[in-house]
Amino acid sequence: MKKLYFFLAPILFFAFTLTSESQVSTSQEKLVKSDSVKSDLAKARSLVMQGNTIDASKIYVRIIESQPDNKEAVQGWLMANMKREPGGEEEAIKQLEELSKSYPNNTGIIFFKAYLNAEYKHNEEALKDIEKLIKVQPDTALHYILKGQVLSSMQNYKEAVNAFEKATTLDPSRPDVWGMKAGALAKMGNFDNALVAANKGLEIAPNNPTGVYNRACIYCLKGDKTNALADLKKAVSMNPSFKEYARQDEDFKKLYDDEDFKKITL
DSSP states (O other): OOOOOOOOOOOOOOOOOOSOHHHHHHHHHHHHHHHHHHHHHHHHHHHHHTTOHHHHHHHHHHHHHHOTTOHHHHHHHHHHHSOSSTTHHHHHHHHHHHHHHHOTTOHHHHHHHHHHHHHTTOHHHHHHHHHHHHHHOTTOHHHHHHHHHHHHHTTOHHHHHHHHHHHHHHOTTOHHHHHHHHHHHHHTTOHHHHHHHHHHHHHHOTTOHHHHHHHHHHHHHHTOHHHHHHHHHHHHHHOTTHHHHHHHOGGGGGGTTOHHHHHHHO
């Protein structure tokens, strides 16, 4: 099964209503503040491009101080200060730990520390920070997605499924998360429910080749050769690189010597 990744793209949304003068005023204040932050972020990015990471970092820290949930500022600060050399990621984790001492309740810092710890298999540390995030922001799907990924990498698939279930309840619109849930269920041998989750993802994004490929894997693990090869053929038609991937994917191990499988993957 092809691993699914999620990418961080924090976006700020503001709701504007015209039901009262005070609400209009508040919305206008938020809009001005938002424009100011966007301008500062753009300026900081420009400074980084010029090699002026010191002044860029000052701008990012100013935003971190004023907006503790702004992940983009933390991400920018991290990119400005992270060393581009082997071990730089480990150093970045240490830098975030130091930054968190000054801003212990900043959810952006906590999130990226959890994210980097998860990326580099410091799973227990990642889970500690994720639980902090969930305690502060219990209705944020992204936290449960990260938790599910960490638990999956620890092969704790039962708890991973619970985390993905919470994520899909909070935000049912992400096909990648339905795929993650399907993958965890398949690892537990729960192929029928894995297919239900995979189908949910494909209802949202029917032309997603990774989703089709992963459903083929589940069908194969279940022993349904006909549907497995049908989905594999479709996935390969959308992305030919899946030919080589499938030949090495252990989910298709029982079909390695199958002539129909070879016709699709050679």
